[in-house]
């Protein structure tokens with residue numbers, strides 16, 4: 187368990203709390219008012235603000251999580267928490283006083299993901315598990331499951347629909363044990379997806395595979411027309427060749443536009459053929 191130099195009990199009306207960026211950064215006026223209204227050591231004044239205390243807890247827990255995973259830089263810090271991310275903090279008083287026992291940071295990501303057929307799909311607002319840590323003294327006691335279940339309930343997510351950012355061996359084992367999630371869908375980025383991720387009915391859309399097949403058929407039929415016409419009238423063959431080239435180029439442009447310029451909507455999922463190993467995530 188992790189102790190801090192201040193009492194954390196007032197931060198935890200229940201054992202797990204949800205922390206969002208707006209509860210971390212105190213407004214300047216709030217800080218100013220606080221400094222003048224409290225008769226405490228100026229060095230420690232800011233630590234009496236709940237938002238500052240939460241920030242400190244996040245920084246310390248983020249660092250411990252990074253150490254546990256062998257990462258050079260913490261994934262979680264108060265400063266790095268963005269509007270589409272949430273941190274769940276868990277605490278208890280098993281040691282006779284309230285102490286922090288775990289952290290779980292989640293968020294949504296717009297990702298390009300490979301489905302089971304190897305077709306690349308654009309998946310907006312994908313639930314993502316970003317950082318998960320239970321203090322060493324409390325691991326393998328069901329604390330992680332408790333925290334994860336709470337998060338799923340609050341977020342309205344199901345485990346199968348979560349992408350996991352660079353899971354550790356322990357987290358892979360955790361997902362297997364508690365949710366039977368073992369079989370993964372290979373991705374070209376750091377995220378792990380489990381089979382079943384694409385199972386729900388998703389917005390039907392033209393995949394790029396289909397569009398490119400259409401392009402090929404159109405090219406073949408244009409080429410056929412061209413051959414017939416060049417036999418009939420050799421003088422017009424050049425013009426037709428240029429026409430084919432123009433149409434192919436238009437189709438390519440429209441494909442390119444679909445790849446990178448589509449509006450970011452919840453339901454839209456676009457299937458794009460991409461080379462494996464290439465990272466498609468965009469922020």
Ligand SMILES: CC(=O)SCCNC(=O)CCNC(=O)[C@H](O)C(C)(C)COP(=O)(O)OP(=O)(O)OC[C@H]1O[C@@H](n2cnc3c(N)ncnc32)[C@H](O)[C@@H]1OP(=O)(O)O
Nearest residue numbers: 317318319320325326327328329330331353354359360363
């Ligand atoms: C996206 C990411 O955040 S990746 C990084 C994940 N975090 C880490 O690896 C940091 C260190 N590990 C931890 O903090 C914890 O082990 C967590 C968060 C992964 C799991 O929390 P716990 O409280 O241990 O989970 P809980 O008790 O509910 O479940 C235990 C199961 O998790 C897995 N697990 C936990 N610890 C280990 C371990 N040392 N070795 C192998 N599997 C482990 C096992 O499946 C275990 O079941 P078992 O004991 O029957 O083998």
